[in-house]
Amino acid sequence: MTNDVTIRPHLQESYSDVYTPEALAALSALAPFNRRIKEVMDTRMKRRALRQQTKTRITFLDPDSVIPGTTIRVQDARDGKFEGAVIPADLQRQWIQGTGPAAKPNAPTENSIRNVAYALLSGADGWMFDGEDALGQTATMSLDNQRNLKLAIHKDPLFLNVAQQVATEMNKWAESFLGRSTITDWEKQLDFTTKIFRARGLHLDDRHIRDADGVAMAASIVDLTLYVVNNYQALQNAGSSIVLYLPKIQTAEEAAVWNALLSALENHLGLAEGTIKVYLLVEQLEATHQLMEIRAVLGKHFVGFNTGRWDYINSVSDALAWDKSFVNPNIEAITMTYGYMRNYEDRVRRAVNTPDINGNFALWQGGMEPNIPVGSEAGVSASMQKAVAGAEREQREGASGKWVAHWKMVHVVRPVWEKVDQANQLGRQFPRLTYTQQDADGLMQLEPAPTDIRGARNLLSVALQYGNAFGQGMQAAALKPADFFGNDDILYLMEDMATGEIRLSILWEWLHKGAVLTEADSALGLEAGSVFSAELYQKLLDEEYEKLLKASSKDVFDASKTTTLPISREIATVYVFSEIKAPWFIDLLNINLNNTDLAEAKKRIQLYMDTLINDGKRITENLDFKTT
Template identity: 70%
Template sequence: MTTTLEFRDAVRSAYPDVYTPEVLRALDVLAPLDERRRARMAARTARRKQRAEARERIAFLDPEALIPGTRIKVADARAGNFDGAVIPPDLTRQWIQGTGPATKPRSDVRSGLRNVAYALLSGADGWMFDGEDALGQVDTMSLDNHRNLKLAIARDPLFLEVAEEVAGEMNRWADGFFGRPIIADWRQQLDFTTILYRCRGLHLEDRHIRRDGHGFSASIADLVLYVVNNHERLRAAGRSIVLYLPKTQTAEDAALWNDMLLALEGHLGLPVGTIKCYVLVEQLEQCFQLMEIRAALSPHFVGFNTGRWDYINSVSDALAWDREFVNPNIQAITMTYGYMRTYEDRVRRAMNTPDRNGRFALWQGGMEPNIPVGSEEGVAASMKRAVAGAEREQREGASGKWVAHWKMVHIVRPVWERVGEANQMGRAFPALTYGPADAAGLMQLEEAPRTIAGARDLLSVALQYGNAFLRGFQAAALKPADFFGNDDVLYLMEDMATGEIRVSILWEWLHKGAVFTEADAATGTAAGDAFTPALFARLLEEEYAKLRQAGNRDVHDDSKNTTLPIARAIVQTYVQSKVKAPWYVDLLNLNLGLEDLAVAEQRIARFFETFKQDGTRITENLDF
């Protein structure tokens, strides 16, 4: 069929099962909404620049105004005067949701399907198959992700063959770790987990589709590919169609998402509200508009998720202009720290505000990144912390949380099993208020360490993550180079968010002259000394050298003269630039598939020149 869209290379002929005629028709129907998305992203960048120039902090909306993009009054949204979604049975209990993609970089179908099998056999109540932060974008990996999900949902014979094999491997691990198997009947177990899918954010563009000579919305691409390819089988099985929506910043963004969902439901002849969605609260501005976002998405919205890394990054970025706002070491910024504590509290209050039908929404807690692999002492200590973190979130009112690896499901899920309640919707919390103290609490700093060791951590993991991303591993097990070979310190499963926050805090420390709270003999730094350009350059060289010298287990040897130098160039330029880039991922996407440092340096320079000139982000695939 003919289409208004342009497709890269031979992707349509290579993926006819993904780019079906039905998918192509739906893409054409939703394609005009990309103009609104592009306008929203331009407005977002302009708003960020305006606030920085005016030294203006984010504020609450005027209660008498309409939510942009809707006919809903802000005051009505805050009062719950809207019709919220009914929570379907397969979302009522979501004690543990796992996250991860449905494929591996440059893998064949059988190998990639193992990821899906591990997920659906894990015992998680839900599994968020990721199209965004944890999914590499090299080659056709995003399309492999969709293909594998389609095969698994259809219970293709190859998937069932892989699942039986994986179930045996999982039970062998469990016998060794728990002293018992975790899967009794693998076929029955496959139907236990609710399938969720995370689309890419509005700020990203697809690498395989172009429209009118420019990039095309990755959000629209993912929405259409997942829903069109799978809605009939999911509904026939009595399962919900559930999405996670990332990186929204405002209720106006949510209204655009709602119109995209309505347009697709209308095109497919689905009742309004068939598609359900969680919204990740990972941007500071969202916390000023929580009820407004819930109302803007009200036919579809089922809950919020409180992630840590992206949210910290957004606070740092939103206050980049404020020299008085300087974060401490990243390890100190837990969910009980200052502005994070306020953030979590506002989310739980928003979820437990009833709509006009008395309906509440779900709160899914944050990510547990630990993996139980290491020394006996290291694993025991890390698992103890993981369980304690889950217990805290359960006490605070979360109906469940995330884990980043299937091995963590049976370690953390018992926290909710012991309580036994399907969810915590409707728990009594104080009503949300919208005064100056509420706004200040969302940007509240507290005394905490800021050290050379903390700077090394930021640099080491930022470099490692950038390198992993460029190799196709957008989810990677990482730890600072100083702990390579130390099995008492576990690797953490990290995704794009961990890269974003680390370069963001490094930029903040350098350009605001962050003061260290402790002395460091190795660098000759005293307490009270500032993080200077010379010190940044020295630490960058030292941490980069450690990665060059690391073993293949920690830094792949085939990356040390290819993508690792490019990752270093990106980190160095991002942190040293006087104008702060809004997204680390932009620079990584720009250099996907490259191994030529000179070409990468040209692209990095072009990005910053363009952004400094008029705020334009280069987001399209330059190798289309």
């Protein structure tokens, strides 16, 4: 314990390499920001509630207004009258960025740190080591994640020994799949990939630290501080930038809080303003209404936007929960070329290609490729063709690179950019952003697509599996609907928290808005035009759950079937049937981390929903961490 923060018992001693004196001093310096973050998150919830009560859609900001928390006029931000960042050398070419956590659940360091070795030997131009959606939070995984990154960035002998072993394994796979090895000098290869860290969003709390008032510390403060303080000198000594991804930002006001945090840490460490560089994940509908404003407030820190898919779909569904006319189709139909997704992507590429006051542009990193090349020959071939086609489309549209969710995909997708051999697409000519009603409508544009029982089963099955994986400590998991277990023509996809969020969100939407099925289903005796009802949802839930109970341990761990799987079902049931839509699936999962007792889970779920309904507030703290 310091004067400003309290750490859960024994952790400061067992993770003294993470909670260093320097890190603790920085945490104390940034602790006052905890109150401000809680204020903007409270504002976010009130804004959400007001929109639902008044049945109001999100709109663009008043151009003559000042961005809250700043002195920047909205119109000036839109006109590029701000000082942005010059893209550093190691971010100029980011054709492929891999994503994934730096730790495994319940694993000793020498096993857990293999995740980092795979990443840095993959041949990806950058790797986003995840502290958020893909990192399990059971026990002390967030600290294991920080420890592993520090060991790797500092080239600790333990990490180097693991990396040498992993390089041999990776080459063996590459020779069998690609017909060639991909690593010639493993030690040199470790320096190729830019290290990037994704901190948890402002909406999440750390599980192990409370501030001086006993309030759970915002996870953003903790993640930013521990990563930067423990690694900035080693990164700079290696000639590398200090780079973060910032998730789940909804407004320029929230981005301004992040900017203040970054500047305060730089000041504390004696670093020049703008030393820490950030990409921002555009995952929220409201953010697409404020892209230039967000760029402006992040100023010298900002290098680019990333266009995600699942999280963004979830945000649109959530923002329009009150609108009975807005019903998403099957999730498989909502690709990046679908209606509102197409318009969202277009706004992002136009925003990054608008120059700042010095003529600097920003980067656009394309979305996620979740495929894993493991399955039947036909299944892998079809999926790899689809992955390459998706990358080619994004490259044509102006992306400077994209993401992959597994190291095996790097050399499948990277050739798309290698063939073009253009470091980036900075400054490519696109029309300036406009802010008309037509623009706003386009960001919520639906298009005809199937809404059927197959789609509902897929939503349910993967949502249940994801909740179960989360409880087991795996926020990144290879999943597919239960009906395809054993079918190697259908590949597993690497999924993180976003997949659970959107699947339950769409199911809530279908039930509470009476989605009309576009296809008949003879097995259930349903005609096209039937309405998705509570009875139908319950029947599908029972059937899909039974499939998971009968699945082999390969797909659903046997031990989970009497522990975390029933809790996942309870959360899904409460979430989908509740008249008041929960803002985040992850909240209900987080309050049950390290809990496998269904009766206790029901109490916690009820507490959360009662608090949401009666007080309009979320429970985000670790209920198992008491300071008194």
